Amino acid sequence: MHELSIAISMIDQIAEESASRGGLDVEVVHMRLGVFAGVDKNALLFAYELACEGTPLQGSRLIIETVPLLVYCPVCQQERTPPSVYQICCPECLAPTPEILTGREMEVASLEVAA
Amino acid sequence: MSTRMVEVRAKVMKQNDLLAHALRERFQQQNTCVIGLVSSPGSGKTAFLEKLLAGLARDHRVAALVGDLATENDAVRLQRATPNVKQITTGTICHLDASMIERALEDWRLGATDFLFIENVGNLVCPSSYDLGEELRFVLLSATEGEDKPLKYPTIFNSSDVAIITKMDMADAAEFDLAAARRNIESVRPGMKIFEVSSKTGQGMEEVFSFLLAQVAHSRTPVPILEEAAQ
Numbered sequence: 001m002h003e004l005s006i007a008i009s010m011i012d013q014i015a016e017e018s019a020s021r022g023g024l025d026v027e028v029v030h031m032r033l034g035v036f037a038g039v040d041k042n043a044l045l046f047a048y049e050l051a052c053e054g055t056p057l058q059g060s061r062l063i064i065e066t067v068p069l070l071v072y073c074p075v076c077q078q079e080r081t082p083p084s085v086y087q088i089c090c091p092e093c094l095a096p097t098p099e100i101l102t103g104r105e106m107e108v109a110s111l112e113v114a115a
Numbered sequence: 116m117s118t119r120m121v122e123v124r125a126k127v128m129k130q131n132d133l134l135a136h137a138l139r140e141r142f143q144q145q146n147t148c149v150i151g152l153v154s155s156p157g158s159g160k161t162a163f164l165e166k167l168l169a170g171l172a173r174d175h176r177v178a179a180l181v182g183d184l185a186t187e188n189d190a191v192r193l194q195r196a197t198p199n200v201k202q203i204t205t206g207t208i209c210h211l212d213a214s215m216i217e218r219a220l221e222d223w224r225l226g227a228t229d230f231l232f233i234e235n236v237g238n239l240v241c242p243s244s245y246d247l248g249e250e251l252r253f254v255l256l257s258a259t260e261g262e263d264k265p266l267k268y269p270t271i272f273n274s275s276d277v278a279i280i281t282k283m284d285m286a287d288a289a290e291f292d293l294a295a296a297r298r299n300i301e302s303v304r305p306g307m308k309i310f311e312v313s314s315k316t317g318q319g320m321e322e323v324f325s326f327l328l329a330q331v332a333h334s335r336t337p338v339p340i341l342e343e344a345a346q
Contacts (some may be wrong), residue, residue: 002208002209002210002240002241002244005208005210005212005241006127006244009127009128009130009131010127012130013125013126013127013129013130014123014125016125017121017123017125021121024121027118028118031127036269036270036273037244037270038240038241038243038244038270038271038274039244085269085270085303086265086266086267086269086299086302086303087302087303088269088273088302088303088304088305089302089305096301096305096306097305098304098305098306100273106126106127106128106244107124107125107126107127108123108124108125108127109122109123109124110120110121110122110123110124111120111121111123112118112119112120112121113118113119113120113121114117114118115117115118115119
């Protein structure tokens, strides 16, 4: 359960962004979270609310967009979605696919702020 | 009240990644090969590390940082092999992060070091998100844990560079299916280098030593660019 640490890093990150833009009144935080980032979405939503308490982000809402796992199949030379997070291979030709294109993301994508 | 959208695109782990990147550069400048060790609790990280330190200390300068929630037990144990051991007690934190490594190095009078090992808190989930500036991450899996561990914890196996199957001396007693374990590792991290060892009997340790020595001999690879963190 490191989602609380992640939530605190996120809030620091947003505070930095806000400060660099002269202070933002953040209402909604849009985040992109890869299925292979090792972070649980619901645990993060829960931790975010807790971590926001007493910060300028208190009362803000976190919306998480899940980024799927995409790999590159060297045989088919195509982007593919592996059968599961524990079968990192091409679903068509079953070739191993060490190259991961998406799925590890953990980023604050955008902020909805009071105009 | 109306709102407007502000594009940010900031990595959540940016601070940690920048710090890890700086550590990695520093280790490379100092010619220190840094290896991270991750595994579940009780899979034999410390026993394996004891053997590594003792074996490498014959011809190399070695050191270790060991993370645990509490106690100095591991450091005391490892100090039998080298005095250059420091414990990081994390309190309630379930993983090490780059700032803990930086702080540990700050007040540590560590001279020139060929190998620095960083033993993470026993945990197969949380450490996967934190780059510590290590050159390679070893993930350990013991023969007594069951061969499907890699499938159950794909993120940490995928984010590691080398898999070490430990407690091979107990494989028969535990009815450990080695072929299945290797298949499962390959499934979550295609092409992963795998070693089978026993810290008790010394089985497989020579191969690990050779691998590590080759690593210092011709590694010195360029620092991976953290393009997103650098933004």
